[in-house]
Amino acid sequence: MLHDPNRIFVFDTTLRDGEQVPGSQLTTPEKIIIGEALQALGVDVIEAGFPISSPGDFQSVVELSKVVREPIICALTRANKGDIDCAAAALKHAKRPRIHTGIGSSDMHIKYKFNSTREAILARAVEAVKYAKQFVEDVEFYAEDAGRADNEYLAQMIEAVIAAGATVVNIPDTNGYCLPEQYGAKIRFLKENVKNIDQAIIAVHCHNDLGLATANSIAGLQNGARQVECTINGIGERAGNTSLEEVVMVLKTHQSLNLHTNINTKHLYPLSGTVSRMMRMPVQPNKAIVGRNAFAHSSGIHQDGVLKHRETYEIINPEDVGIDQSEIILTARSGRHALKHHLERLGYAIDRIDLDQTYQRFLLLADEKKEIKDDDLLRLMGDEAETNFKNGVTINSLEVTTGDQSDPEATIKLNYKGSEHEATARGNGPVSATIKAIESILGSHNEIKEFNIHSIHGGSDDVSKVDMRVIHGDKSYMGYGFSTDIVRASANAYLDALNKFV
Numbered sequence: 203m204l205h206d207p208n209r210i211f212v213f214d215t216t217l218r219d220g221e222q223v224p225g226s227q228l229t230t231p232e233k234i235i236i237g238e239a240l241q242a243l244g245v246d247v248i249e250a251g252f253p254i255s256s257p258g259d260f261q262s263v264v265e266l267s268k269v270v271r272e273p274i275i276c277a278l279t280r281a282n283k284g285d286i287d288c289a290a291a292a293l294k295h296a297k298r299p300r301i302h303t304g305i306g307s308s309d310m311h312i313k314y315k316f317n318s319t320r321e322a323i324l325a326r327a328v329e330a331v332k333y334a335k336q337f338v339e340d341v342e343f344y345a346e347d348a349g350r351a352d353n354e355y356l357a358q359m360i361e362a363v364i365a366a367g368a369t370v371v372n373i374p375d376t377n378g379y380c381l382p383e384q385y386g387a388k389i390r391f392l393k394e395n396v397k398n399i400d401q402a403i404i405a406v407h408c409h410n411d412l413g414l415a416t417a418n419s420i421a422g423l424q425n426g427a428r429q430v431e432c433t434i435n436g437i438g439e440r441a442g443n444t445s446l447e448e449v450v451m452v453l454k455t456h457q458s459l460n461l462h463t464n465i466n467t468k469h470l471y472p473l474s475g476t477v478s479r480m481m482r483m484p485v486q487p488n489k490a491i492v493g494r495n496a497f498a499h500s501s502g503i504h505q506d507g508v509l510k511h512r513e514t515y516e517i518i519n520p521e522d523v524g525i526d527q528s529e530i531i532l533t534a535r536s537g538r539h540a541l542k543h544h545l546e547r548l549g550y551a552i553d554r555i556d557l558d559q560t561y562q563r564f565l566l567l568a569d570e571k572k573e574i575k576d577d578d579l580l581r582l583m584g585d586e587a588e589t590n591f592k593n594g595v596t597i598n599s600l601e602v603t604t605g606d607q608s609d610p611e612a613t614i615k616l617n618y619k620g621s622e623h624e625a626t627a628r629g630n631g632p633v634s635a636t637i638k639a640i641e642s643i644l645g646s647h648n649e650i651k652e653f654n655i656h657s658i659h660g661g662s663d664d665v666s667k668v669d670m671r672v673i674h675g676d677k678s679y680m681g682y683g684f685s686t687d688i689v690r691a692s693a694n695a696y697l698d699a700l701n702k703f704v
């Protein structure tokens with residue numbers, strides 16, 4: 203029934219299973235932003251919510267259905283009429299609606315959750331699919347806890363729900379229990395033993411309780427499943443779901459699997475950041491594909507290799523997932539090649555430096571600090587004073603008003619081109635007001651790519667250190683500023699960067 207037998211349909215459930223993470227609940231406008239980004243990413247199905255669960259979730263499915271028109275919009279239900287009625291109502295504006303209904307299929311669920319029998323549960327499954335079919339053509343059935351279900355019984359259930367009209371049959375490893383070989387064999391068993399299986403698409407929906415969600419999903423796809431259910435950053439109930447970016451990049455990297463998706467992988471990293479911020483779920487630094495360290499190299503042998511030929515230590519081109527470039531992080535485990543690379547990047551003429559001697563001094567500093575940043579290198583090279591304010595744009599005074607009753611406002615007096623200039627500006631915070639005031643005097647706007655505030659010792663009365671990367675033309679300049687006032691430290695950092703090119 204599929205045009206392309208090797209095409210994998212990506213079913214994203216960030217807004218439903220992902221949103222089951224405690225503290226990650228989204229508002230309707232947030233769901234719409236993520237939904238539109240998922241559409242741009244190229245997912246085939248968006249599971250938008252569980253409409254019966256709350257009026258807010260119902261409304262989110264309604265609103266998302268109105269504006270996100272390309273992917274199928276799916277709503278989850280239990281196997282009962284009330285849930286299905288509610289999902290059908292929530293999907294009434296969807297261009298391509300799908301109801302996702304289902305029930306537990308393992309003896310554990312049948313006995314303890316439902317206090318029921320296999321026969322009665324199978325009958326409820328069929329009834330739910332038939333009922334959902336009265337509202338929409340596209341009905342997906344989930345056999346909850348299929349990972350622990352008896353394969354013979356599961357096959358009977360799947361055959362019955364396909365006969366009742368299910369277009370997609372989802373075989374969830376709800377508790378992340380299976381080994382990849384077991385899960386792959388389960389999908390193969392269904393392919394071989396369910397008579398009408400070719401009338402539906404098999405979906406894999408794996409949880410990560412043993413860290414096997416991606417491996418299990420791939421095993422399922424290798425054995426005949428053609429829809430993968432996943433979430434951005436792998437978020438979801440308990441240890442999470444299969445991570446969309448992982449499964450997509452496995453398929454892209456291993457062309458020999460001969461399976462492909464419609465995902466525009468360059469959107470993966472930006473969308474990971476959006477989801478992380480909106481759901482208040484930081485991405486672990488070593489997370490595959492989208493973690494901060496996924497393309498960061500910090501040990502000398504690796505750094506040397508990457509600098510000589512990126513692919514010695516990178517199986518994925520960071521640009522393919524929307525990351526500008528890999529990072530070479532200087533630590534006490536770095537070698538001369540990495541140090542030279544950073545010194546050259548900061549504009550030092552390497553032929554005028556005694557690299558061995560600099561490297562020894564670098565190691566002493568690196569043993570004291572976990573990471574050597576640009577400002578540490580500048581200080582190591584004794585260069586900071588030289589670049590700081592060398593073109594003479596300096597601050598004479600800075601007054602800032604801020605609070606929660608009006609927009610923050612900054613008035614700044616700068617020494618610029620031999621005379622004093624004053625400007626006032628408003629922003630969404632005191633730092634943005636100050637930067638805008640500086641820019642109105644200098645008559646230029648520069649993008650700030652990175653902006654970090656650190657306290658040196660830790661107290662609220664501490665000196666803050668601000669570093670920022672300012673983009674000017676096709677170059678970027680680091681700026682550093684210090685002050686007990688974070689706004690003043692930010693202004694100092696901005697001017698430090700500006701003075702390198704003004």
Ligand SMILES: CC(=O)SCCNC(=O)CCNC(=O)[C@H](O)C(C)(C)COP(=O)(O)OP(=O)(O)OC[C@H]1O[C@@H](n2cnc3c(N)ncnc32)[C@H](O)[C@@H]1OP(=O)(O)O
Pocket residue numbers: 219222252254255256279280281282304305306315316346376439
């Ligand atoms: C594996 C998954 O991720 S499934 C999705 C999980 N997501 C959620 O649960 C979030 C949304 N859930 C909710 O908002 C609420 O739990 C609701 C609205 C669905 C139900 O709330 P309540 O009616 O108060 O029931 P509660 O959640 O306490 O218990 C679940 C009931 O549903 C039944 N049930 C559970 N799964 C199913 C199913 N697939 N089909 C039919 N009934 C089911 C349980 O047996 C229990 O019924 P009982 O009251 O007869 O014992």
Ligand SMILES: CC(C)C(=O)C(=O)O
Pocket residue numbers: 219278344345346347372374375376377407409
């Ligand atoms: C609702 C189903 C698909 C689910 O989330 C699970 O079984 O994990």
